[in-house]
Amino acid sequence: MPTDVSNPQYYHKVVDCQWACPAHTNVPEYIRLIAQGRYTESYLLNRQSNVFPGILGRTCDRPCEPACRRGRVDGKPVAICRLKRVAADLRDDDIHEYLPPVPAQKNGKRVALVGAGPAALTVANDLMPLGYEVVIYEKNQRAGGLMRVNIPSFRLPAEVLDEETQIILDMGVDIRYGTPVTSMRSLLGEGYDAIFVGSGAPKGKELELPGRRETDQIFIGIEWLASVHFGHIEKIGERVLIIGVGNTAMDCCRTSRRLGGTDIKVIARRSRPYFKASPWELEDAEEEGVQIVENHSPKRFIVEQGKLVGMELDRLRWFEQNGKQKSQVIDSVVIPCDSVILAIGQDNAFPWLERDLGIDFDENGMPVVDKQTFASTKPGVFFGGDAAWGPENIIWAVEHGHQAAISIHNHCMGIPLTERPAYGMNLVSSKVGMHAWSYSNDYSPAPRSKMTHEELTKRFSKLSVEVELGFTPEQTVAEVERCLNCDIETHFTSNLCIxxxxxxxxxxxxxxxxxxxxxxxxxRTRLMAPALNLTQPLYVSEALPQTKRVMVKDEDVCLHCGLCAERCPTAAWDMREFDLLVPYAGRAVQMVTLARAEARRPVAAT
Amino acid sequence: MTSIQKPPVRHPSLQVNALGLTRRDYEGAMSTLCAGCGHDSVTAAIVQAFYELDVPPHRAAKMSGIGCSSKTTAYFMRQSHGFNSVHGRMPSVASGANAANRDLVYIGISGDGDSLSIGLGQLCHAIRRNVDMLYVLENNGVYGLTKGQFSASADVGSKSKRGEANVQRPIDPVLLALSLGATFVARGFSGDKTRLVPMLKAGLRHKGFALIDVISPCVSFNDHEGSTKSYRFTRENYHDVAPVDFVPLQREITAETEAGASVSVTMHDGSIVRFREVPSDYDPTDRDAAYAHVRARQERGEIVTGLLYIDEQSADMHETANTVARPLVDLPYESLCPGRAALDELMDEYR
Incomplete structure (x- = not known):
């Protein structure tokens, strides 16, 4: 069956990073813009989809990088996230004039957002240019939500956060600081046309073990990080145990290191391949002298005369039984400590949301939210970010915000929520001359650039000293050339093939x-090289003119080097720049037909 | 030409041969021929054949003359020996090299101009001597390098790019080789590697002179309507005598390759060439029948391809000349250059 490349999703899937990004950021194009020194344009292209390039360039969970084709080619993906930061660091200071204008004449619709985290800010970002009046209720004195209170400032400087949240607030958002919503009923009573709940998953999980309530030196991870952020906590014991091995645990152990902790151990129930923390965050923690203790399960807190002195832990052996991982206790050990931080997960909490308003909750206490429209069971009330389905990460919250904004717009304009605007694409030849392309098609064998870190003594001197120093110009130049330009698609016109x-x-x-x-x-088995990676599609052409065979392309490790197009005598192969047109609220994409640039074969003069 | 060199990256599931090398290890420099040139496909088929035969690249010698075709020796096996000779003189240089070092695998690449015009005499004598080499004649019917004049292999009535028809009778390298006593004669098509690769492998393993005439369209000057050597014309008019399988000595002969094989020829080194579905009126070991078959089909405007004739019994140049069994480079200096006394003794024999 011939592959239908007129569906934007086929070529989209070829751009692995963009496909993997929840917000579908056009990564190869922004990397090319960086390569050309067009940092502001690169930043704006990023901002269009992910809204917070400076923040995400430091803190993103980077689903794009494990997906990156370069990883399948030479083992290491392009440092996409760190390049995003390059664009953010080097852009023009003032970008207001490049942002969509906010009409002075409002459209008469009022929308309330609960919480000023990434999801709600994205909703505001998408709705303000459409003329909505947006009110944000925020319990703290600054915007940013968990990005501000839970991500330590040595990873995300306050200035970056201030700047990117302020860009949105400057659109004329009515943000009410220090105003937690205490009753959904009364909020509903204020007559908003729509309400978006983006209040996050603010409750850290408890670990009720013997001794838990006998000391004040046991903390809950996200609450402790918030207390450190607000300056309520400035010190911690010398010997610290962190329970759990997710990314919050990594923030906790590294923050402890800066508040007086010298002997810090992260306790993991399982072995390294099962850790939830991103590998690079583990690496950064270990660089700072944090010890990771595998296969240990907490048993009790040891409190002597009101003072925490240690923890008893079971040593576990893991094995497989009936396809399931099972554990067996080998023995128990005591690890002495002065403080313990629990970082074993987060829960949603809606104490302020009355349960008789028509907003349904499931048996786990989670709101019932439609996966596509983000609508709750009450018309006009929407959820997004961690508040919808529990903790995820910033980039997912941003995408939730975009989708919720579309729904809110539909709701306010009387369009059914399920009528989602379609994706489109532009596909334009990148040929600019004889064997000349509008992108750098040569393969760079350079290894992945390594981020330089601040030296240890300096970074421990103050909580807010940023650890990652950013790429040098040399590193940037090398790294942008590693990108394989997967969005420059190999486009085939079968009737030209000889x-x-x-x-x-x-x-x-x-x-x-x-x-x-x-x-x-x-x-797949009878190709030039067997196509064993089933996650990658095969392109199959229509029947070829002379023999009725087909052209098959295994997309897996295509380098997008353009040699097929350079070697093609009839321009049946062309390198075409694919631009996925992502719809946002009130801005439907214009579907552009495939650019027809088929070269004709030279014919004999008669 | 391409704007970049071929990136040194390969597909993770690319197979390796007995030497642990991939197909890519048999490649050479980037081709500078026109995009779509048949010669590049022949090059790729040669790469595949050497790779599949597990030939160590440093044990092969690539010989060529002048022309588009003769450039292609640079485009495969960058680690092999090579000699790019004067126009049309490759057969003599190859004969000399083979005389000195009989242990290398010789492949000569030539074209219809290099072989059938300026080098015709050279080709004939290499065939007569039965030099142990594979001679690939990349045949496109035009002088591509000088912008498309008819060559000696252009068919009568074939039109040039400007529309003039050729009136001179062509020299058919296959008929020429058959009449001169060549011991391995085949014709392939650059656009059909599934047939060309086994043919090349058999030719490389043949003991003696193996000629493969490969129809290799000139995409710039001879791939238009009215040409008899275009991709389309060749595809519409070629008739394969019988598909061949090359079965190397080491490989177990399976029932699958056995079935339908009507003729098989055991080669000098014990490997086997199997002809599948040979027509009842054809015998690839009968020179006169092969000649008649090619002639008859040619009269009907058809292009006969396939391994047309094979003779594994003939003596090659070394056997005929009764030369020393080892390459000269491996002989001790004393035997290679036995000194004045030995020379005098030899001279006395002629007095």
Missing amino acids: ECDACVDVCPVSCLTITQDGAEPEL
């Missing part, structure tokens, strides 16, 4: 095969 095999012969990674058509599983 089956000369030139593309098949020249392809460095044996992606192309001209062969008899067949069912995909079988077709």
